[in-house]
Amino acid sequence: MAPGRIWRKSSYSTANGSGDCVEVSVARVVLVRDTKNASGGRLAFSPPAWRALLNWL
Structure with a gap:
């Protein structure tokens, strides 16, 4: 895990928790996880790759 x-x-x-939710943690490496499974797998991006993804969307 990533303490701190x-x-x-x-x-x-969504406010009622029924939607597909993700959480993001930005530091030297940008991590993305499923809100409903916080201890599960994560995607890791370099900051430039994360910016490129956001700009592409």
């Missing part, structure tokens, strides 16, 4: 990281929930997440 601050996770932010996607602004597209």
